[in-house]
Amino acid sequence: MKLLTMATAAIVAASPVMADLVFPSLSYRTGPFASGGIPFADGYADYFTLLNERDGGIGGVEARLIECETGYNTEKGVECYEATKGEGALVYQPLSTGITYQLIPRASADGIPIHSMGYGRTSAADGTTFPWVFNYPGTYWDAASIMVNHALDEEGGSLDGKKITLLFHNSAYGKEPIRTLEALSKKHGFDLNLLPVDSPGQEQKSQWLQVRRDKPDYIFFWGWGVMNQVAIQEAANIRYPMEKFIGVWWSGAEPDVIPAGDGADGYKSTNFTGTGTDFPLFADIQEYVVDAGLAAGDGQSLGQVQYNRGLFAAMLAAEAVKVAQELHGVTEIDAAMMRDGMEALSITEADYSSLGLPGFAPEINITCENHSGPGMAFVQQWDAASQQWKPVTDYMTSDRETIQPLIKADAAAFATENGITPSCS
Amino acid sequence: MPEQFLFATEVVLNGLMAGVLYALVALGFVLIYKASGIFNYAQGVMALFAALTLVGIMDGQVPFSHLINAIFGTEIHHFGWHVPALLAILLTIGVMVVLAWAVQRFIFRHLVNQEPILLFMATIGLAYFLEGVGDLMWGSDIKKLDVGLPQGINDWIDVTTFEAFGYGFFIDNLDISATIVAIILVGALIAFSQYTKQGRALRAVADDHQAALSVGISLNFIWILVWSIAGFVALVAGIMWGAKSGVQFSLSLIALKALPVLMLGGFTSIPGAIVGGLIIGVGEKLFEFLIGPMVGGATENWFAYVLALIFLVFRPQGLFGEKIIERV
16 A cells, blocks of 8 residues: 555656646856856746736746756756656756757657757757757847848948958857858858867967957957956957957856956947846836845846846747647647747737837747747947947848758758658648 | 067967966965875865955955845845955955864864875865855855956057067066066965975975974964965965956866866976966967967867876976885
């Protein structure tokens, strides 16, 4: 009898819990990349807390966040995935390109969607080959193309003969834009110079001496963690014109620029979410989450770039849940239903306004063929005096004409390697 | 003068400066290993902890504020004052001395006569403990560290070399400061060990524990002293590295930069740490400059270890380390 009770308890414990909507958060609050990981994780957690406290969950079902510390370490990320997937996980946000690459085959086999929001494997944008992976609202290749477009605008429409250096984290993440930039360098006639920095990037003197010798017209920057702060400080040290130094959206948050003080003034980066707290939703977060003592952090990172991005990721997940609930006519959904919701996700400006986030991000319309959404971003610039990021462009589109064939080719190669027949089922 | 030669000279000069920064970290390892035979895995974290404490004191941050607020429902973060850098440095040294006492009192006093591997494991535990305590005390956000050290290109060197060679060399003012501080620090350490009673006692303990005990030297006191000095060296390293990147948890990884320096210079030699640091700094920068472009770059991390391994093969005790002779 005792054995039977124990066996029953074990089965119940091992079964997915269907009474709530489970969102694992593969966070990193420790280690060299914690400066970006903490505010993102806080934003991700706070949005679900808000929905639970203010709305009673999503469609009447409470959201449950399971946080697992990865330390931005790929092995730990996979361990976190394995440890949490049995909890009824609806979607994984790995927050690391390395972890994303490892999870793509696992999650695809397990039937759990991955949302690598603006990172991860770019060709996962092709939903016919990667049905379980989404990277909306844009990919690294979109970011690279938007940087080139911005440089084109700045140079009067021509980059012919210009020198562009890609300073990148020597990892899967940092190497991701190389292919697109090589294609774009042929198209626009600029010379591309690749300058890798080994992780974590605390010592970059060699790279910046080379920059000083080469005098590139632009530096495109793919850094993360301490690499960002050091690079911006070194750029200031050699007096590189900061308005020509443009980071990807993971290299353009407050912790990246503040340590360099006034030297960081004028540094640019791409971004796809609004910054600051000047959106109606933040009043609710303050009231229902921060003032209620339920905030994941100390409430001081509200409105910062990475906080808002984490909040945006949670909002996209919650909206996909709503679509899935509507599609399947149930409130308690599973991972497969969540995938359907993500693939049918559409968010217009009117939707953003009704969520209390008018103008917060580009409109999104996901289809089976396009899992990366609009591929839009704007360029922001750091104002050291006011300690604020200020947009210097509107949302810009990427050169999808150049990128799309690259995505198709990479996805096709993956499909061939893995015996996948691309389709929209 | 050929352009490539000028570039290479600039790389060598910057390599020497980087080497000084590596040596600053390595010094802490050497001091503790020399006096107690312990390879202190926590040295990098001590640099982080010291820098966190310094910034926390300077900014008037309330230690453990998150914990206090979580328990008592308060909203305390700052005392509302700003402490001048010099006073904050002195207070931080005080904290590091207390830490040295605690490490000795609560960890190593209980591990006397244990195997070296156990002592090493204890320092691993200490590293993680300190990292956690640092996080709990001061929070995990990146902090700007400004103790008034100049940063950025040195204009005088830039202009002078430009006028002489037609190419202005880049030397970072912070690196120059680090070099001056390192020279003073090494000079002070040598003077301390040669000309003070405590310094001579420290050398006696380093030479032979048993003999030192037999003439009435307190091992406890010496070990607290040496951990305090290592804490001070960690503070200096933390200031220099923290000024470059802000004070954040990756600061503890600077220990990885010290390991090849120790392998090369030896674990027991202060001059070895300095010379080792300079060789590693110049070697890795020159290799990156000359060979890096041919192999895709980012060679510095692994090349430092390759260089150290080459030295290790021919001189296992390092350049300045004591040769181990075991009689059977």
